[in-house]
Amino acid sequence: MATLAAIFDRFPFARTAVQAPAVSRDTTGYLIRPIANEDIYHFVKRIDNSRVVRDADPRAGRACWKVIGTGLAGTVVLMILMLPSVFSLLAGYQLQALRSERQKLQTAIATQELQESRLLSPEALYKVATEKNYVAPTADKMVYLEGNRDGSRLAQNLRQNAELQQQ
């Protein structure tokens, strides 16, 4: 099984490390046997990049912007594709809320109708009429207009009265 150190060992830059002076390659008997390539961890290469100037790479920049643009476009397309579903979901919540409200309003209307029916019951009306001393009209107190029931005779009479007053 190759260890990570072994893998590094196969790479060229690792070999330079091998050539580095051994720091603790002491073979005295009382010391623990050195671990293979343990000195690699003690190798420090000082690199001064302060004078390195990075070359302008317009292709890489374009590629970068292309990736960013593609990503953004993809995101927008995805959002546009998902938009109907999102709106549908939101509309669903709204619809449910409206249904619930309609149910409440219908119950309220039905309650009001019940109350109205109770107040308009013949018994309640009779009680009110009795309290206010109303009486049912007798037959001789009722006048039935001739002609149509829409009051055409009444309208005629009113017109005649108006004409008489004008004269």
Added chain:
Amino acid sequence: MDEKEYESSSLEFSLRRLRRFAQFTLLWAVVILLRLVQIQIVRHGEFRRLADAEHEHLIKVELPRGAILDRNGQRLAMSLPVDSVYVNPLQIRDAGVASEILASILNLDQQRLLADMNDAMASHRGFLWIKRKLEPEESARLRSLNLDWINFQQESRRFYPYKELAAHVVGSVGIDEGGLEGVERRLNNVLAPHVGLVRVSSDVRGHGFAEEMTSDAPQAGQDVRLTLDSRLQYIAERELKRTIVDHHCWNGSVVAMDPRTGEILAMASYPTFDPNTPPEKSDDPKARFNNAVSVPFEPGSVFKVVTLTAALETTSIRPDTVIPCGSGVLHMFGRTIHDHEAYAALPMWGVLAHSSNIGAIQIGLRVGKQNLYDYVRRFGFGERSGLPLPGDARGLVRPPKQWQATSIASVSMGHEVLVTTVQLARACSVIANGGYLVTPHLVMNQQVAPPRQVIRPETTFTMRRMMEEVVLVGTGKNARLDGYSAAGKTGTAQIAQDGKYTHLYNSSFMGFAPVANPAIVVVVTASGATGHDGFGAEVSAPVFKTLTQAALRFMDVPRDLPGSSPDPDTGKADDNDLAIADLAPPLALPEETSDAEDESESQRAVFSDNLLAAPKVPNFVGLSVRAVMQEATADGIPVMVRGHGIARVQAPLAGALLPPGEKVRIEFSD
């Protein structure tokens, strides 16, 4: 190995490893793909169901039961969603305090509630109904407490805003809104909603965001518009109650009908009940009988109208034909019959106007058995009215071969036949509408059998004139109307008890107005009156007057008399129209043969003698289905069960007499 070789071999090694890595990754991807295929395609249905179960719920939706309206659109019955309250007794910390709070708000017996809670706690039951279908005010008060151990569930509740008004027609429903009586029961399939399923998608918080109807979509019950006019109904019930209380009667009924169409405009029965209140054990079960259709009685002298009509159609007797009345004494069938007045002879119209029994017998003898029976049937007696009401009684008209020697005399005076109030109204309509037998109906725009001509029109005109004489100069003076002409006939028949006729009367009046073009037929009956004040002229005619007077005004019928009619004579000498009852033993209503149409009817026609022989209904409430069946089987009582769980409601109530053929309906619920 130089550096180049080393690099080359190193690169090759790396590439080989990368290739292996790529192969491994590909293999991994294939495994994932296969797993995806298994999940998405092979086991798609299973996982779809599991996913749906997470966020989709099938909800049972029950839309409201249809309303019952009168002919003007006034609501006689309607359903509203209301709260029912229950608790989890295991969550209650102090049952005493809880029961005190609930009992005070819901008007319950605190001790009983406490006992129920303790029982539930002892048996580790996590559910206890406290009260079902609360009043809106009770619910609001309870909700304002905001106590976490009080739970609510919404249920539909039936309201009858006019209370007792038309209770026998409208009927009532059980705790689960199944029709128990009246139209509520017979038109239950129209009124009842179809409980359906709706698929609701909800999020993790339980908020719904989508709703989809299933193939089993819920449907609201249809409204039923009755032909009743609630104003007339109110007046009919008010006047009926007044006359029954004033004359110390047991019960009574009123039917107002449009004679041209057969529409029932009012149908009152007394005693009555409030359908908003569930039946109690202490309630009188008779209060729930619709006397107008379910309780046949011997009509007495009102039946003379049939006898005289038959005479006009089948004999040469005319209104002015003199009928010998034997000075109030008639010897026949080996016995002497006395009339209530000693008339030597009366013209035919006088026989009707003064309600002479001997005159009616003489006319009946001229008509003959077969003709009389034939005309009785032509008027619709002996057949069901066809109204959508439970217990629609046929009455009793025996065929001539079963008649005794005295039967023709008895039938001529309205004995030995049993009729209902609605049958009388139908018969009276025949005279009022020119000879057509209409089909009574209670539901607007209902398709009914067309009227059929059963009497010649000229005969009905003659009868109308003679019936007007009854009101003008005869026994029906108390029925005279202000501004309108009226025609009618009074009737007083003795009631049979324990196989003997008593001095208690069935007092009745049937009539119509105006005479020339009748707009309404009204029949009033009251049972249990006694003495001179118990005759039909005193008990029932005033009810006819008040109701008809108001009805003609409501119906915009122009008056046909110049002014107010003079007050009727106060003398009571001519009020006596008591029919001779004891020519034969009293009739008992036989067991009616049940046909397919009547299989569902449990409220059978009742007659006092039959009722007394009926078994008493035990108390089944609180028992399980098994226990009820065991007890019913042991007592030999037929029962009709509905639902499961514990018996909650029963009809008839415990202690009531169960008429022959009737079943005890028991509703169970958990």
